[in-house]
Amino acid sequence: MIASKTHIYDTTNDFSLKSTVNVNPLTSSDVRCKDMLEENFITCKDGDYPLQVIGVDKVEHCFVLNDTVLEKLLLNPEIADKKVAVISVAGTFRRGKSFMLNFFLKYLKAQNSDWLGDRDSTLEGFSWRGGAERDTSGLLLWSKPFIVKLPGSKEEIVVLLMDTQGAFDSQSTVKDCATIFALSTMLSSVQIYNLSQNIQEDDLQHLHLFTEYGRLALMDEDSKPFQSLYFLVRDWSFPYEAEYGFVGGERMLQKRLEVSENQHEELQQLRMHIRACFADVKCFLMPHPGLRVATSPTFRGQLSEIEPQFIEQLKEFVPYVLSPQNAVLKEIGGRTVTCRELLEYFRAYMKIFEEANNLAAVSCCRATYCRGMEEKCGGDTPYLSSAMLEAEHVENRKVAIEQFKKTRKMGGELFSKVFLEKLEADIDECFDSYQKVNNGKQLFSSFRTPIAMIITLAVLYIFQQVFLFTGLSCFASLCSTAVGLIFITVITWCYSRSTGNLREISQSIDELADNLWQNFLVPFSGMAINAGMKQAFISNLNSFGxxxxxxxxxxxxxxxxxxxxxxxxxxxxxxxxxxxxxxxxxxxxxxxxxxxxxFFFNLKSTTKMKLRITGMADGFGRLASIVDWCRLAGSAVETPCCCVYTVGGHVPHLLHDVIGLVDLFHWNEVIMQIPLSTLIDSWSAVEQFKGGLKKFVGLPDESMLLLTVNDPAHILRSGYNCATSASVFGRAGRHKLDPQLYGRILHAFRADCFQAISDSDNPIDASKKRLNKSVDRTVFFSRACAEFAKQNNEQLFCTVVGGYDQAERIRCCKQLSSLSVEGYSFEGFHNFGDLSALSVGSVVPILKSCFEHLPTERIRFFPGSLDPKQIWRLTQAGIDLFDTSYVHLITEKQEALVVDDNYPYNAEYNYAQDFEPLCKNCYCYTCKNYTRAYVNHVCTTKELLGPMLLMIHNLNQMLEMFRKIRDMM
Structure with missing residues (x-):
């Protein structure tokens, strides 16, 4: 039944698998947090504890959002749609931030005048301790949100307490400190800046740095981006200058933030910046809690060991901050936010800092590239040849990209891939500028315009004399007029270059000369040189006989x-x-x-089929066009693409007329793959037919064929190859295929393009001896097939084998690279059939090492029943051509392929009463005319129409997937 399984692939980023049967997909941040986040849980007696919502990735040295924990906290139905106040404490490490927050917890839990409780009870909540080492890392929220009723109304709000990693410890960089402080300030409604003993100038400078980091992230230039800032000055030792509490704090704050004309401009701007960033700024002076608190290793927060003066100020400060009448609700963009909305802001702000982090890495690496290029081809250096400039570009580009990959960045590898692409684009843009600068240094480049004009003058003068000699005075007059105009043009150009006037006219003349040079002079001179070389080659060849x-x-x-x-x-x-x-x-x-x-000579390939590469990028594969497939002049197939798998020359379940119902199928744009094993039993009938394979199976003349040896949809039997032949299994059993028999079959089939015989029997546990024999036999067969292809003007794909032994693969590539072939088929990684267990990660490094020893402008074919995820990985590695045997296999299982990012997936869904098309974004014949319920019906009742409709849809989806891959690349 069609509902048994649905393959759904996300094409928005990298064709990664979104969901499969009985699997609940996790986000990338969930998986990372599971492995990376610190569990800093200190559970209280009532079962509550701090939740680390932003953790530290110690390996990558960056911050990670624990999305799962945050969702569980903020999307609780009891609080999700309530307005929220977020109280955060930030500042230098080991200054008592968590200690203070635990008194906030006491107040919120008690909510009465005797909130401090028993004098001998210990202080529980956020993790705190004495000592000199950091105790808190990342950002923490208390696991239990506090619901508070606003005075004078029935509205309830949520109060969240946030603890932050201390700044300037031995494990954090300045950027790390700025990120944590900026995030906590952006997310909180009240930011308590915890200071020790005084408000010093460096405290203000750090505040300026941290808030500017956050303000730039918000890109808010006009309004005040943050809400309330409380300077909490701990261990204040000068009550005779300013008394404890808010009154003395306000007096000291005014003094510290005062702007006067006598101050340096930098100090004035610093103070104005702080006032401009926060809607409300206050200060509270707090006395020292006592010597016992600071020095005793056994102190656990008992009030009896704290100085009474400190407790008195606690009774003033904590209720002021947390009382409902003073509640500061979180506002963003002038409107209050709910807990549900706060979750989205957490995600958005984390993404902003990830982007900023990656952009900084891009800028640094681009500067590295530019420094390297300036040394070799800057304004003060002499002209470099194009080849040398290209080599310098490649080397410096490699250095910059390696630096980017090694730089620690936020967001993970997948997130950083977009910025790697930006870096590559920026480098290419810089290279274009360096090319222009370098070309300007070339002496010939400066004189290209007059040289082109003088050569044109000479040619026109010769034609003028010829026309005069032959009596064609009309044409001679035209040439004479053209000579005069060009002479005037040259004089105008010289005047403009020497005086600097008429620059636009000079530029137009340069463009005209460049067109003359590129479109006429260079091609004609090239034709003349090639004609001379051809004549010399023929003469040289004749000298050998x-x-x-x-x-x-x-x-x-x-x-x-x-x-x-x-x-x-x-x-x-x-x-x-x-x-x-x-x-x-x-x-x-x-x-x-x-x-x-x-006798052989060093000549370029004379193959008719060409692979024209239109774009290449490391990690993204390559875009290309296969031009003039075999004898079909004018044909062009865009790659990466897939051959359409057939059985005996027909797509399974579809007649040649029916296959036209596949929306994206066009005979002159799709390569038909015909496995020899599906026709080996009747090859003699094709030979007697004498009309070739196309006519025998009813394919149109414009179709493009690729004859492969093995059937990718069926498992290759192991252990049957020998030194002189390969084994091919048809319905009638085993056939020994040697080069002579294969030559007869190819002559009968008139196959335009065929795969060479190979020994692809390379099990994963194959011995070194077995792989060595496999390579030797494959090279022998390939040479024989290459000889046949040359004699009969056929196109050939050689097969690269060697299992998972990289050395044998490279040896095979080196020996095959000397043959004139159109492409390479990479086999021996599997024995065909269902390849869901194939580890593409093990295959890709071997493929890349093979590519280094093979010609670049050759088609790379990887046969097998690969799913879309495996195909995407291999296209990134550089494979050009695949087959659609996977479509055949899933159709036989009555499964529908959906390559769509908006498909509603439910493993338990019953399609019997679903009247939607298989895929809403698919325009194939099946989806336009039938519903899921009907396809479910014809599959359940085993009607012939069932697999036909599924095959039409699945094949169209596979072709659509390759179109999306090319669009993405």
């Missing part, structure tokens, strides 16, 4: 005047290569080698 390079054709082939086209790629001049063709005597396994000596 035609027989040395001629090929031996089979009985059905005809001799070709262009027999030298067997010359291959990247071989040293006059180097003899041995072509090995294996012949097996009847009744024996003895192999004999027939050697032919052929």
């Amino acid at each position: 035609g027989t040395a390079a001629s090929r031996t054709n089979n009985n059905n082939a005809t001799t070709n005047n262009e027999s030298w086209s067997i010359i291959t790629v990247n071989l040293n001049k006059n180097k003899n290569l041995r072509f090995v063709s294996t012949k097996t005597n009847k009744g024996t396994n003895e192999e004999k080698e027939e050697i032919k000596n052929v």
Whole structure:
């Protein structure tokens, strides 16, 4: 039944799996907090404790929001929609912030005049202790919100107490301190700035730094961004100058924040900034709690050991801050917020600081790149060749990106990926500027315009003389007029460059000259040079004699005047290569080698099919176009993409006419994959038919075929390969496929593009000897197939094998790289079939090492039934081509594929009465015409229409997924 399982993939970021059956997805922050956040819980007798809502990631040296804990606290139905007041205490570490907060807890719990309680009771709540080391880290909220009724009304508000990590300890940077203070100030309605003994100038400077950090994050220039600030001066020792409490505190505050003309401008701005940032600023002077409190290791908060003077001031300060009539509700943007809204502000502010942190890293790394480039190609350095400039760019770009990756950042790797892309874009933009500066230093660049004009003058003059000689005076007059105009143009350009006048006209002349140079002079000169090189090459070839390079054709082939086209790629001049063709005597396994000596030259590939790379990015793969697939001139397939998997030349469950109902399927844009194993039993019938495979299976002439050896939807049987052949299993059993038989099959099929035979039997536990044999046999088969492809003008994909042994993979790549092929198929990582257990993380590093030893402009094909998540990982690694066997497998299981970020998923949902389409954002034939209920019905009753409708939808979704991948890249 279709409801049994639904595959849902999120395409907004990285095609990561959003949900699967019986799995409740967690957010990334939940997972990180589970592993990273400190559990600083000191449970009280009543069961309440502090919750660490923002923790410290000690590995990455950044802050992490504990989203799960915060949701549980703020979305409690009892308080979620109530207005909230947040009381926070911040300041230097080891100055008694948590100690003070626990008296706040006492008041809120008691809510009566005798709130201090028993004189011998210990002080519980937020973790506190004596000593010199930090005790609190991150941001903490008390687990029990306090509900308080406002006086004169029935409205209830929520009071939250927030404890903060102390500033300037030995484990925190200035940026860490600024982040914590700024976050607590942005989120609280009352910020208590806890100070020791006095308000000193450095305290004000730190306050300025921290609040400016938060103000910039809020980007609030006009209104006052923060609410109430209380300076709480502890251990005040000068009551004769200013008495304890708010009165003396206000007098001292006025003195400290006074702005006078005699002050330095910096000091004036500092004080005005503090006044401008907070709507209300107060100060309270608190006496020392006593020597016993400061020195005794056994002190646990008993009132009997605290100085009476300190207790008296507590009775004034705590009720003032927490009494309902003085409650300061949290406001953002001029409106009060509820607990539910406060949760969203927690998330938003954390994201702001993550972005700021990453932007700072981008700026620093861009500066590193620019410094490196300035040393090599700055304004004072001489001209660099384009190749050297490109090399410097690549080197400095690599250094900058490595620096960015090593820099500790907030938000995690996935969040930072966007900023890595920004850094790469900024670097590319800077490189464009350096290229322009460097080109300006080139002597020829300065004189390109007059050179182009003079050459054009000379050409026109020659044509003028030719026309005069032949009597075509009309054309001669036109050439003479053009010569005069160009002469005037050159004089105007020289005048503008020497005087600086007419700059716009000079710029237009430069553009005209550049167009002449790029579109006429360079192409014509290139054509002339290529014609000369071609003539020289033919003369050189003839000097060796035609027989040395001629090929031996089979009985059905005809001799070709262009027999030298067997010359291959990247071989040293006059180097003899041995072509090995294996012949097996009847009744024996003895192999004999027939050697032919052929001369080779260092030529570029003559393959007709081309891979035009349009964009590459580390970690994002590459965009390209496959142009002129085989003999189909003008065809173009955008990659990354997928071959459409077929069984015997037909998409499972779909006729060729029906496949047109797949919205994104177009014959001239899609490659059809035909596994040989699905036709091996009837290949002789195709040979007798003599019309080729396309006509035999009814495919249109414009279709593009790729003949592969194995069926990716079925498990490859292990242990059947030998030295001279590979095993292919059809319905009738095993077939031994050697190069001679494969050549006959290819000749009968007239396959435009085919995969070379290989020994892909590489189990995960394969021995070194087995992998070594696999590579040797695959290289042997590939050379034989490459020879056949050249003789018959076919297109070839070689297979790279070697299991998970990186050394064997590289050895295979090095030997295959000398063959002239159109692409490489990467097999041996699995035995096909269901690949849900395939570890792509183990495959990607091996693939990348292979790519370093293979030509870049070749198609990279990774066959197998890969799910969208695995496909996305492999496209990031640089794979271009996949197949749709996965679509076939899930259709057989009666499962629907949905690549949509808004799909309502419910594992227990009954689709029998669901009259929505399979996917609301899909425009395939199935989704436009049928409901989930109907598809559920035809699948349940096993109607033939069921798998047809599912295949149309699933195939369209797979093609849509690749379109989205290309759009994202």
